[in-house]
Amino acid sequence: xxxxxxxxxxxxxxxxxxxxxxxxxxxxxxxxxxxxxxxxxxxxxxxxxxxxxxxxxxxxxxxxxxxxxxxxxxxxxxxxxxxxxxxxxxxxxxxxxxxxxxxxxxxxxxxxxxxxxxxxxxxxxxxxxxxxxxx
Numbered sequence: 001x002x003x004x005x006x007x008x009x010x011x012x013x014x015x016x017x018x019x020x021x022x023x024x025x026x027x028x029x030x031x032x033x034x035x036x037x038x039x040x041x042x043x044x045x046x047x048x049x050x051x052x053x054x055x056x057x058x059x060x061x062x063x064x065x066x067x068x069x070x071x072x073x074x075x076x077x078x079x080x081x082x083x084x085x086x087x088x089x090x091x092x093x094x095x096x097x098x099x100x101x102x103x104x105x106x107x108x109x110x111x112x113x114x115x116x117x118x119x120x121x122x123x124x125x126x127x128x129x130x131x132x133x134x135x
Contacts, residue, residue: 003062007054010061014050021046072097076116077129084108090126092116102127 025042028034072078078092080099085107090099092114101108102117105127113129 006058006062010054010058011050013061014047017050018043018046071119072116072124074116074118078114078116078126080108080110080112080114080126083110084114084126087123090114090124092124097124098122099124099126101125 022039022043025039029036029039072092072095076092078090078097080088080090081096082088084090084099084101086101088099088108088110090097099114100120100123102125105117108114108126108128114126115129116124117127118125
């Protein structure tokens with residue numbers, strides 16, 4: 001989420017909006033005789049708005065991966081919410097998914113770290129991150 005590449009891309013794109021807002025507010029301030037501090041307050045509020053929205057929109061600026069998908073990518077890690085033996089539930093990237101054990105994977109206990117091996121329909125096929133069971 002906080003990778004330098006994604007942050008840079010986000011802020012560079014926002015820069016164009018700041019220039020437009022600055023120009024519009026500067027012209028309005030000149031036209032209506034507003035004090036200049038209003039221009040700077042509007043710009044500061046606009047930048048603060050962009051900072052608040054970043055955590056909600058950063059994925060749109062992250063271009064890693066070949067094509068966008070609503071499903072977690074292979075190799076994504078998460079945690080088991082319910083024991084997988086052979087099916088259960090996992091949380092990956094903040095979302096809950098139905099899951100089943102990947103071929104050859106041992107049972108996975110709730111709370112144990114999992115890795116997405118593949119997908120079958122809407123079900124993630126997962127394997128444990130660690131080879132040994134959690135105690």
